[in-house]
Amino acid sequence: MISPEAKAEIEHWLKKFPPEQRQSAVIPALKAVQKDNGWLSREMMDSVAAYLGMSPIAVYEVASFYTLFDTSPVGRHKIAVCTNISCMLRNCDDIVQHLKKRLGIDWGQTTPDGRFTLQEVECLAACGGAPAMQIAGDCHENLTLKKVDAILDALE
């Protein structure tokens, strides 16, 4: 169930912790399997539990606690838009409206072609470049409607 690449990734992280603390690698392990599949199915979480010697419930708890994990299918690109105070002061509402209109979806939804999921997120610590959004680890700052369009056009 866990791909050889994901296993290698998990082993890399396990080296950072004392040998008897395998559970410490659960966050990077879930990231590794999520990267393979796009989201975390119950079977995948069970595989992680078995691999790290954890009870499945302890893995579900972690997967549902942290926001970077998806326990249901999402689009190929997750667009995470900050709407917190500093972005709000710099008119993130305009960016949000534009994104919802262009994609034809609301918060938490995925476009019918499976390309984009739109997420409202909390402060990305990019307040100096507000308004800001994040896609696959890349933080895009000082957003304008034009800039947003260019970023989305470049994504498959």
Add this chain to the structure above:
Amino acid sequence: MLINQVCLRTLNLDQPWSLESYQSVGGYSVWRRILAEKVTPEAILAELKLSSLRGRGGAGFPTGLKWSFISRNSPGQKYVLCNADEGEPGTFKDRDILRFNPHQVIEGMIIAAYVMNASVGYNYVRGEFSESFKRVEHALQETRELGLIGKNILGSGFDFELHNLAGAGAYICGEETALMESIEGKKALPRFKPPFPANFGIYGRPTTINNVETFASVPVILQHGGRWFLDMGTANNGGTKVFSVSGHVNKPGNYEVPLGTPFKTLLELAGGMLNGDKLKAVIPGGSSVPILPANIIMDTNMDYDSLSKAGSMLGAGSVIVIGEKTCLVKVLARISHFYYEESCGQCTPCREGTGWLARVLARIVAGEGKIADLDLLVSVAGKIAGRTICALGDAAAMPVQSFLKHFRDEFEYHIIHQRSKVTA
């Protein structure tokens, strides 16, 4: 005024994050000198105490004192931990210190490990900070190649291994014991204290945890002396502080200035008010600290004691500048929504109370509020504050109490007229 002298001292160099840039300003000279001259941990602690460095993550606890809580001769594994899980709305300094000066954080952690005789350290980087994580990862590789971390460092007999970790999205991990739970592979629920981390930290072992900016200040303090650092600031508020300025200013960004710098000066550095608007209010230390109206903040200096006297807090130095055309009802509703989203759910007053605050404020914004809601908000906030395991409950309560203290008329107008006093 000289800016960016400590944590951001490489910022004006080409590739500020490179080993070459860091070494050109004296980077790793302190660590090499400590090993070569066998500087004692006591001497290092004395310099830190003299510098009056206080924790830069928000609590402001004296660093030298914190480091002296762990007995270096106690048996067994000890840990040094860097809290790089920056998430307080309005705060963006640690992300930049890690991106632009990763080596200095590493050197600060190495020195902490030496003082406490800890052989393992973790840098817990917020999950969203992929660029910061990569910079630290690369810097660690370089430090290892120089032999400045690892086994038997430069033949000293001292071992220290430093690992870079990444979170997965949870504001509460910024709470130090929640962060430890997260490293142990669990939901990040803050622990009841005591016992404190100095006695019972990661895996139940003695642990010292500090903020990124705190660690990054240490090598510079030891390079130039505690007195040098202290004299840049004011008594009991030694040194410089990185202020993250955001909101309605022309040049938002990080500005590292001496503690005690007048707010007016900081505002000028940040290019003044956007569109020449009038200043309405400032949240001076991140979304959780009390808001201050323009007339108060314009006469206040940016340091722990002055801001406390003015009725707010320095917090993480996250200065959110708010212009006159802003609806503060909407701002408070957004802040309360944040704490509702991020409450871990462990303590009933916070789990339930943050939801009450967020829902009542949302209905006021929507024009469905009642005047009695204002007393209800203050009452709910008062029932959260001081009744929870960690400070998130207080963080949710303080904005509500302070917005209503200073701007109650704006809330009343919004309820009576069912629209904003400002943006209508």
